[in-house]
Amino acid sequence: MSGGAAAIAVTPEPPYYAVIFTSLRTDGDNGYAAMAERMVEATQGMPGFLGIESVRETLGITLCYWRDLASIAAWKAHVEHIAAQKRGAEEWYSAHRVRICKVEREYGT
Numbered sequence: 001m002s003g004g005a006a007a008i009a010v011t012p013e014p015p016y017y018a019v020i021f022t023s024l025r026t027d028g029d030n031g032y033a034a035m036a037e038r039m040v041e042a043t044q045g046m047p048g049f050l051g052i053e054s055v056r057e058t059l060g061i062t063l064c065y066w067r068d069l070a071s072i073a074a075w076k077a078h079v080e081h082i083a084a085q086k087r088g089a090e091e092w093y094s095a096h097r098v099r100i101c102k103v104e105r106e107y108g109t
Helices: 032-044 069-076 079-092
Strands: 016-025 049-056 059-066 093-103
Touching: 016 069, 016 079, 032 049, 032 079, 059 069, 079 093
Parallel strands: none
Antiparallel strands: 016 059, 016 093, 049 059
16 A cells, blocks of 8 residues: 555455564565555455555555355465565665465544
8 A cells, every 4th residue: 555545454354364564675666566556456356355555655554354164275376466575685675574374353533
């Protein structure tokens, strides 16, 4: 969600899953911004996708919400996502981590 207004994802009643992707960027854009926007677009078209929240600075944090683990596995295997993962590891990130969590409770305003 870069380039637009910040928003909190509207998610269904738990349980559902969250993929937390944290990263440290390397210097320069080198096509990163365009790929990040494309990945947001592609993610939104995937079965089981529920929402996304992202901040991208030196430390990037993207939370992507999914209905189930099978939906997460399908996104991980998506051909464009595989290409982005490879390029990220080789060019865009000095470090990154993926964490998958089951959301059991949520609250807020």
